[in-house]
Amino acid sequence: MDPEEVTTSLEASEGAGLRKITAWAFWDWGSQPWNTVITTFVFAVYITSESFGSTNHTSQMLALSTAIAGFFVAVLAPVLGQNSDRSGRTVRNLRWQTWILAAVAASLFFVQPSPEHLILGLVLLGIGSVVSEIAGVNYNATIEQVATPTTVGRVSGYGWGFGYLGGIVALLTLYFLFVQPEVGLFGVTGEDGMDIRVSMLMCGIWIAVFTIPALVALKDRPRPRAPRVGVIQSYKLLFGTVRRLWKTSRHTVWFLLASALFRDGLAGVFAFGAVLAAGTFGMNAGEVIIFGAAANIVAGVSTILFGLVDDWIGPKKVILISLFALVALGLVVFFLHDGGKTVFWIAGLGLTAFVGPAQAASRSFLARLIPEGKSGEIFGLYATTGRVVSFLSPAAFGLGIWIGARVTGEENTQYWGILGIVLILAAGALAMLPVKEHTHHRI
Known part of the structure; x- marks a missing residue:
């Protein structure tokens, strides 16, 4: 079957105006605190602080919990993704998953700064990560409601960049209201980690409120409902899809x-x-948040701009440019780690400038290929293949720390973890090189 004989979801789409595209992008804006505030710049730093144990121990435990969460995403994504496709309830499922994510984020309030609460924090973090990933499958599937083949690059980049900008607003809001002041809003102080814990509560509210425009604007399209299938049958269908693609x-x-x-x-x-930033370069919580705000500005702007480039030169080139730049900057962080905070500010901001473009271009690459009525299934497969190997970066990061400790004998070898991340990025770039442009694919 020739590629021309298949009508893709984007070819069947009429696209949307800026108003609806922006409403769609508000899901990225609203859900971004989970990625920016919780898993990156605030809660991850909090849970790996000395209040919960030694830096090496908490970092390795975080890596382990992240790997376990990735395993559950890999197991659940094909079942839940196919359910959305077969039931025609992609938006309804996205709605419930978004509300659950908001509840999990708010529940991080109960993680007090003590070693006894380390496991609770990591379990909640893992559950939220699974929910966030599954919700992302359904959200990605809705891109067909707002984009066409000629606009999908900029739409994908706009959504991803809009999310990063939402992250900076959330970070700065929480920083100036709760973290930075000695006595913040509602009399919140840093005693018993209350500034961080209240921030988590606010993240839950943020997610619930700011995703409303997307959940209102997006509608499930009428389609014949397919019969429900069990877990085993879902995997049989998944393997059938993979065999057909092969x-x-x-x-x-x-x-x-x-x-x-x-x-x-x-x-x-x-x-x-x-x-x-905290464990190797000595940034305190406030400095990490300020860095995170600057990083999100850089990431948001670069992702939106690269979205325009995506529609011009194609997503593959955007992906490769981003990955090779990330490898180079990761090595700079490793070799110049003794250079202090200035090195991290320069190299770290450089890293953030290329992460978003690679993510958005990857989404647009696949969106261009999906046949009409198959968005949930294919994006579910996309999530599954990603999560099957999701243990690699956390494991490589933790292994890098362990190797560094054995090689150098230093007490804190956290910076060796960056080599593990660089290795994964380099492997991905090399694997992407022989892949043909999206115009030569068919599904």
Whole structure:
């Protein structure tokens, strides 16, 4: 079957005006505090602080919990993704998953700064990460409601960049209201970690409120409902899809495998970036938040601009440019880690400038290929292939720390973890090189 014989979801779409696209992008804006505030710049730093144990121990435990969460995403994504496709309830499922994510974020308030609460914090963090990923599958599937083949790059970049800008607003709001003042809003202080814990409560409210425009604007499209299938049958269908892709569009399979590698590396940059800022470069909580705000400005602007480039030169080139730049900047962080905060500010901001463009271009690459009525299934497969290897970056980060301790004999070898992330990014870039442009694929 020739690619021209298949009508893709984007080809069948009429697209949308800026108003609806912005409403769609508000899900990125609203859900971003989970990624920016919780898993990167605030809660991840809090849970790896000395209040919960030694830096090496808490960092390795965070890496372990992240890997376990990735395993559960890999197991659940095909079942839940197919359920959305077959039931025609993608938006309804997205709505419930968003509300659950808001509740989990708010529940982090109960994680007090003591070693006894380390496991509670990591379990909640893991559950939220699973919910966030599954919700992301359904959200990605809705891009067909707002984009066409000629606009998908800029729409994807706009949504991702809009999310980063939402992250900076959330970070600065929480920083100036609760973290920075000795006595913040409502009389909140740093005693018993209350400034961080209240910030988590506010993240839950943020997610619930700011995702409303997307959940109102997006509608489930009427379609014949397919019969429900069990877990085993869901996996049979998944393997059938993979076999069909291997026969008819092998480069699509290679793209899924390559993107699984580099997306895991991209996640590692953000998951452990703030941890390195605090544990290796000596930034305090306030400095990490300020860095996070600057990082989100850079990431948001660069992702929106690269979205325009995506529609011009194609997503593959955007992905490769971003990955090779990330590898180079990651090595700068490792070799110049003794240079202090200035090194991290320069190299760290450079890293954030290329993470978002690679993520958005990867989404637009796949969106261009999906046949009409298959968005949930294919984006579910996209999530599954990504999560199958999601243990790699956390494991490589933790292993890097362990190797560094054995090689150098130093007490804090956290900076060696960046080599693990660089290795994953490099592997993803090399795997992406032989993949053909999206115009040569079919599904």
